[in-house]
Amino acid sequence: MKASWDIFCTVVDNYGDIGVTWRLARQLVAEHGLAVRLWVDDLNAFVPLCPAADANAEQQWHEGVDVRHWPAAWSATSPAEVVIGAFACQLPPAYIEAMSAQATPPLWLNLEYLSAEDWVEGCHGLPSPQPNGLRKVFFFPGFTARTGGLLREASVLASRDSLQSAPKQRAEFLAGLGVQVAPGSRLLSLFAYENRQLGSWLQALAAGTQATHLLVPQGRILADLAAWLEVATLAPGALHQRGALTVQVVPFVSQGDYDKLLWACDFNAVRGEDSFVRAQWAAVPMLWHIYVQDENAHWEKLEAFLALYRQGLSDPASVALTALWRAWNIDGDMGQAWQALQPHWDELQTHAREWAVAQAAQPDLATALVHFCRNSL
Known part of the structure; x- marks a missing residue:
């Protein structure tokens, strides 16, 4: 079975947050064969980037990515093996509870904003233990070998x-x-x-x-x-x-x-x-x-x-x-x-x-x- 990933995106700056996460989700599917769900709280910002998308759909598939609307009233959903909260967005409390209830908790990553500041290298990959026993890891894109690099498709x-x-x-x-x-x-x-x-x-x-x-x-x-x-x-x-x-x-x-x-x-x-x-x-x-x-x-x-x-x-x-x-x-x-x-x-x-x-x-x-x-x- 394909490894499963959930990516959560809160739209803050019109197209920046969804732009990064949409590119990332597509590449994870196309080049790494993963099963990816992209959770977006505002699909109106998604449609201009993906003209085939439907701003009113609760679930839709585009380029192999399972795109889900992130509702205010969250319903029960089984967590993926890898969970990414993009740009410090807050995951639904019920989803976090479901993560902590897993026999093997998911790997939880906080994908940070891109920066060339010196301190990024020291914080990249650092864990952040949570009160509920889960561990969140900070993952920093960047421009040096001691960071996570930049989004770049193979072609x-x-x-x-x-x-x-x-x-x-x-x-x-x-x-x-x-x-x-x-x-x-x-x-x-x-x-x-x-x-x-x-x-x-x-x-x-x-x-x-x-x-x-x-x-x-x-x-x-x-x-x-x-x-x-x-x-x-x-x-x-x-x-x-x-x-x-x-x-x-x-x-x-x-x-x-x-x-x-x-x-x-x-x-x-x-x-x-x-x-x-x-x-x-x-x-x-x-x-x-x-x-x-x-x-x-x-x-x-x-x-x-x-x-x-x-x-x-x-x-x-x-x-x-x-x-x-x-x-x-x-x-x-x-x-x-x-x-x-x-x-x-x-x-x-x-x-x-x-x-x-x-x-x-x-x-x-x-x-x-x-x-x-x-x-x-």
């Missing part, structure tokens, strides 16, 4: 290379989204939270000498974009020209198509955790809009990643990249930071690919989880 890098090395394939994919890029234009994508610095960046793009085509998937940044364009609303298909800048709104797409969108672009601005990791596999320059946390704890996470990511860059390129990321996240002058980045574009392109190669040399998160669980069980 993702080859698929990326196939699209990036075939201009016709790239153009056909973009055409499917209604996108036609003028020869010589640089293609950018923008997926971000609300940001007061958007206007200064867009103005720099519009006033620049480099023709730029900016693709903006549906999301929270659209209100700021509409304000800068001085239009009431923006919907998929909207196309606006301002100087050297063409802005186009594209539909929210499935995870597979979003990966392709990132691969097709020359630069990607992303947010949160899921799109942040996928932008790294795209192996092109990127900009991360980190999720804001209480007491500005996110700044430490931002700086910790930058300290890792900029290793190997020349000092001028490192300074320019750091200034851009800080401007985007801490209300700096994005226009000035963007202009200062341009002389280092070729170096940043090379560096992005080298970073992806280095990260791909480590075990991926799903494989690391499976090996950890097999050794523990």
Whole structure:
């Protein structure tokens, strides 16, 4: 029989939590032959990532994953052999009671948020005994060999290379989204939270000498974009020209198509955790809009990643990249930071690919989880 896993996801940040757990569940089924139930408390956030899904179904199957609605009134359910609470979500009390009643209690993992902070290595894999006798283990994704790695399907890098090395394939994919890029234009994508610095960046793009085509998937940044364009609303298909800048709104797409969108672009601005990791596999320059946390704890996470990511860059390129990321996240002058980045574009392109190669040399998160669980069980 297949080993059984339960993954619990509480939707907090629109698509970040469900984005990570949906990718993980699919990979555990497809590449490791496991029986996976994905419990989601808000299926409305799941449907945009999996268009075939039904937001009202209590149970449904997609790509081999048993997707369940996580109801407020929990009913009796037999626990799986491995139980994952994603991002410190609280499991149903009745489910925890059922876990403790098992002759052989399940392996209970708390899948933590991604961080490059130094303390993560020391906490990865640490047990946390519970008052009821169960043991919960902290499992940290990360960027070093002493963490759990990053989500990376076995085929993702080859698929990326196939699209990036075939201009016709790239153009056909973009055409499917209604996108036609003028020869010589640089293609950018923008997926971000609300940001007061958007206007200064867009103005720099519009006033620049480099023709730029900016693709903006549906999301929270659209209100700021509409304000800068001085239009009431923006919907998929909207196309606006301002100087050297063409802005186009594209539909929210499935995870597979979003990966392709990132691969097709020359630069990607992303947010949160899921799109942040996928932008790294795209192996092109990127900009991360980190999720804001209480007491500005996110700044430490931002700086910790930058300290890792900029290793190997020349000092001028490192300074320019750091200034851009800080401007985007801490209300700096994005226009000035963007202009200062341009002389280092070729170096940043090379560096992005080298970073992806280095990260791909480590075990991926799903494989690391499976090996950890097999050794523990």
